[in-house]
Amino acid sequence: MGARIAGSIGGRELTLLVAGLVAMAIFAVLSPVYLSAGNLYQVVRNSVELLVVGLGLTFVLAIGGIDVSVGMVLGIAAIAIGNLLLAGADPWVAALAGPLVGAALGAFTGAVIVFGRIPAIVATIGLLGVYRTAIFALLGGSWLSGLPSSLSDIFAARIGGFLPASYIVILAAYLAAFVVLRRTPFGLHLLAVGNAEERARLAGVAVRRVRLAAYVVSGTLCGLAATFYIANYRNVEMTVGSTVALDAIAAVVLGGTSILGGRASLLGTALGVLLIRVLQNGFTIVGLPSLWQPVVTGVLLLAALSLERLAASGGVRRLAFGAP
């Protein structure tokens, strides 16, 4: 346990930090406006939702699961929050409604996977379709716009003229997640299930409950991300959340959380999110159309996984001559 905590700030996190700084230096050379406060604020603001969704997805990947429907959960929760605000609800009620709707959807997703015994990827692809239709139906073919600014006044207010207030909540969420993951039996069980499910079961871990809980945590955080989304943008468009899943999965994997489960790095997730947003923003600043963003993220994800695999086993020889 001690080694694991020490190992949680390791080479991977340092690599991400260095990569991010190098990228920023290159963009700064290429564009004079890159290091302006206005642009850096853009990066910080655009990272808000992904930091929260990524945190939840870290729990899902830690148990060896996956969820490609996270963006749609964010979207549905955002619609709920938006409608509450339009109906004149208190902003704090609306803010809490996000995580509640997210938790309910996360519980549903988890139940389908755990009790239906369906592979998580197939289940969440199906749910992605169902949730997307739900978003279309709930929006009724038009944007949700002109939302009151009451949530923005709370969460989009800038601390010291720069950092959005939502970062206080995000920091608290990461600290809470760290304590849960490293200091509670639940965290231990989570990693045990991801590491070797059968052995965890034999050791008396309530495997199904732990797996379900991971999806509930992820859904709740998607709902929290929706609260921040509304605070930031004050509208919900039809395509809400369509790139969230790829960005979040890439960030979590870049951060060193194993796609096979059993290993999680919260700091890595945060740095992975920031690196992705730094790159997306930088490429846009130097003139690459935003349509290229999924290409950049996808290549980053595959490159990170490939390097990890090649470094772990046989190196480039495997690529040239096949598996031994």
Added chain:
Amino acid sequence: MPRSTTSTALKLVILLVLFAAIVAAFGLYQPRFLQTSLVSTVLQFASMLALVALGQALIVLAGGAGIDLSVGGIVSLSAILSMMALQAGAPPVTLPVLAVAIGALLGAVNGILVTRIRILPLIATLGTLFVYGGLAMALTAGGSLSGVPQWLVPFGRGLVGGVPYHFLALVLPAYLAAAVILTFTAWGRWLYAMGYNERSAHLVGIRVDRIRFFAYCLSGALSGLAALVSLAWFGSGRPNIGLNLELESLAAALLGGIAITGGSGGVIGVLIAVLMIVTLKTGLQFVNVSTVWQVGIVGALLLLVLLLDFLIPRRRA
């Protein structure tokens, strides 16, 4: 494996009953639905999904958590890249070969990621889905590429005895060939064997990685063929033509009786499932249900078939 045969047969019966129920429901609600042109319409729309779903089925069948989420991306990117090659001066005659070859190449990238670098199929093909689909959009800035040679258009829209050319010339032969290969050749038996139990297959000398690599190439080539059908049909290359095909092809493969764990199922069921899904979509359009409901209904269908799969006794409990 008598029990697996029973469950496959049972799944086929359930599928046919469901298919009949869908046709009957739309027919009762709107008798005009049951006109003879229905067959032509359904087959016209079915070809692309049928080709893609065949590739998906083979990959899932081969086991090892096999899945190809990038099929839609391959369809879009092969259509775009082969049209770009034409605009760059490639002879128009080569368009069919180009589309299929580019598809196979993109599939080969998946195959390398999965069998050589050993990235989990779901995450490798999720990555390539966004890379391929993103490239198709980025290279065209979202617009269509026109200039499909005129001689190709009849192939995309023509009928022989009410059946579209591409269904007769591509889909039926592809499924027949796949059924024959799976049932009567060593390659087919190897595919089932490795899907059923990869370790034993490896131990008896089946070259698991090579076959799996080939399956990903084949899935890519079939997606390339689907791209060709789209080019001939619409007369232009559309960068988002492959949208949602990962969901629909998975739904078709699993509805058609392919076990998600691999090693069991056949391709004829997949073809029936494709026809059923397309009939359902056509029917929904016929009764003026907005197309945005289609993706949700197919998604729900995918979940239902898997929950059903859970109720039918499995051979590997």
